Amino acid sequence: MRKTHTKEIIFAISSVILLIIITIGVSLAVFTYSRAGSQSNTISTGTITFTYSEDSNGIELVNAIPMTDTAGKVLIASEEDQGVIQGYFDFSVSATMSSSVPIVYEIYGTVESESTMDSNYIKTYLTNVDGSDETPVEGYNGQEVPVYGSLVAATSNPTGKRLYTDTFTSSTTKNFRLRLWVASSYTTTDVSNKFIMRVNVATIDE
């Protein structure tokens, strides 16, 4: 009898323990969910190719004498009697874009350290060339052609001077022509001065 009672007690305790274990186990395993997405979400970037091409011949004026804006605007390739070896500098800026997002760029000049000429006497004249048509760009279509020293500092290079800024909204090529001459207000002395400038192009945020 005692053995039976003991067995009953042991059985009862074991059952309770088992029930507790089952209860906890069931609680832990009662719910999980996972689902991997099937939709792909994709972005592909656009492309931009920006090119600045220079003509091989830069402006070269030797023994340059002061001249009026009227004369300077029409300097051609070679006018040796006016000391013009090369009267203008041609270059182009191209953009190939896969998107219509506007790209702002600036054309700016940087003066070489060997320059001795006061830039306030260097007339700067920029035109857009389309075939045989040549049109002054904005800032150069006024009555007086600006001197280099009066141009604003370039955004992309504060030591340079902004010649022009424009925006591309599609793939295109723009051709430019730059002329430089000595302002008529310059007083020629017995000292020869020189002015050496490079043209640069950069995209900017504006």
Added chain:
Amino acid sequence: MKNDSSKQILLSVLGVAILVVAVVGVSFAAFTYTGKGSVENTIKTGTIKVVYNEGEKGISITNAMPVSDTIGKTIEAEDAKGSGSLAEGGDTGVFDFNVEATIVGTVSINYDVIAVKQAGSDLEEQYAKLYLEKASSDAFTDKTEAKAPTVFSELDDVSSASTTAGQGAGSSAKLLTTGTFTTTKTDYYRLRMWVDENYDVGETSKTFTVKVDVYADVQ
């Protein structure tokens, strides 16, 4: 004479012992009772169901250009307008999905929304920006920011996920947001992606693709 006396004592003691044992044994065996209960004690389980529903279309933007967060947050669903793309048509600017729970009983369910970068993505993670809105209906009239615009590389690691399965989502996965259900309810989400404004567009097009996974378990 002495022998007879001892025998009698022994017999007496034995008899008493037997009597005690008999009484105890009888005591143990003398009484049993069984009472059958009439009151039913019932357990009925509650129910839990969670479903992740994806929209018909995922985000698809081609020729995307870098845009600011201000612009990116308003990319339109149709033609992905505002993404800097040419928007020639066919582009989809948003990915809508929802997580719905059906609960009977008292229980709290956690869930994780996880973005998994897909193989073949060659746009650097620091230039792919993700933005998640949450609303109580698919009209998104009461939308809130579930995840502010964040580049993929800076999204929370899945170790911060609220579910065990979410925490094991893998090295290509990032946590977008977590949520909790305590009652039958549906949470609606809208995902946008764009090219971060600091990306330098070059001559080569790059791609970034994610899929969205959902994990849930009981708190």
